[in-house]
Amino acid sequence: MTLHFQPPPPDHVPPELIVDFDFFKIPEGVTDPAEIWHGLIRRGVPKIFYTPHNGGHWVFTDYDDIVEGYRNYEIFSTYQTPVPPIEPFPVMQPQGVDPPEHNVFRRLMAPMFTPVAVRGMVEELEERAKGLIDQFADKGGCDFISDFAAKYPTGTFLFLFGLSEDRLPEFLELAKVFFRSTDPEERAKNVTDIYAVLEILFREKEKNPGNDIASAIVTARDAEGKQHPWQDILNCGFLLFVAGLDTVTNTLAYIWRYLATTPEARQHFRERLDDPDAFLRAIEELFRINSVSNLFRRITHDVEYKGIQFKQNDRVILPNTLANRDPDVFENPNAIDLDRTVNTHVTFGVGPHRCVGSHLAKREVMVSMQEWLRRIPDFQLDPNEPPSGVFGGSVMGFESLKLVW
């Protein structure tokens, strides 16, 4: 079979490594967007393959290569990586910078997201989860995405940035357009709008610093005692917006979809409501199975890796969902085993860019589950609704999730 692509794959890509795969496209009838990745494994594609879609990019499919993509920043850079390519692209701080420069903003953010720091936020996280759930707990049903999963991490963002809760609608709208719009004009305007909001916010915090992350970023000083470059400060705020909203929303959605359809799992967690340590250990398996992010890397120089020639600026996608179900690493990888004892999933990445917000994200998920199960111990997918719309891309997920109880 000959495949015809526009533009054709570059010459350094051997034809036997070319696969027809578009990670944005979810075929009709597919109800779990991660299935497009697992379908590749069932088709028996090469472990490392190239697809000409979305500007052309490589895909790593097994755990070891995905981990290498995360760790080996001398070959696999995070600088200017979007797939399909957008150039120039804002240099996300610290995600879009390779070590050692990466360390400047990483060190600045790290103290605000350590397990110690996150333990100090638990009460706030619990109060907000209760407040949202109480708005619909006695109504017998909700749209989990718009009533909870989108609002909750957006509220956390407002809290972290020292912004008033009244601004939730404005930020929900900004986030909705940013993550879901496909209209290039609307998208461009939206990015401008987000930067304008950040500009005002950081200027205010510069004048009146509070005990919040925006103040910490804007008042931090570099090695020479100077404020960090203003553009880097804005880009750091932008990254927190990009990194901590849609990821949490869709992880929650995946987990609630599973809980709604799995009574034993609801029971498993209900039995651990008063044992936070056991609860935290059991949700690791939910993070392994429900891994929503597909990360991008860019090749720094012409190089051979695993016998394959890569050219400078080639893009690589690291799909966490595939690493997390690699049979060489996980026993019975497709089974959800809430008592699994060894679980080195890469849902939050590994290596220098390991998700700095992972402990917060885990707490957000844990607190949501605890408060929900205390109020709504049993719930199902609404049988009168068609399956939710789904989307692929760098974060995979659901457009809605109608629940009843």
Next chain:
Amino acid sequence: MKVHVNLDVCQGHAKCEDLCPEVFATDAVEGKCVIKDPEVPAGLEEKVRLAVRNCPEGALRVSNAKGSK
């Protein structure tokens, strides 16, 4: 049994702390692993071994008193 961490490799996943808080903590600045006492208390060997196997960075290592693996 002793347990060691390579802090150049540790990236602060805190799996060690989640699995065996008796032995592991994380610091408040970088969130990296802190071993409270490298000499593993009797009875916690299995828990520590499990933490070692769960570190996604392979940053932890155990050795017995005689220094062999």
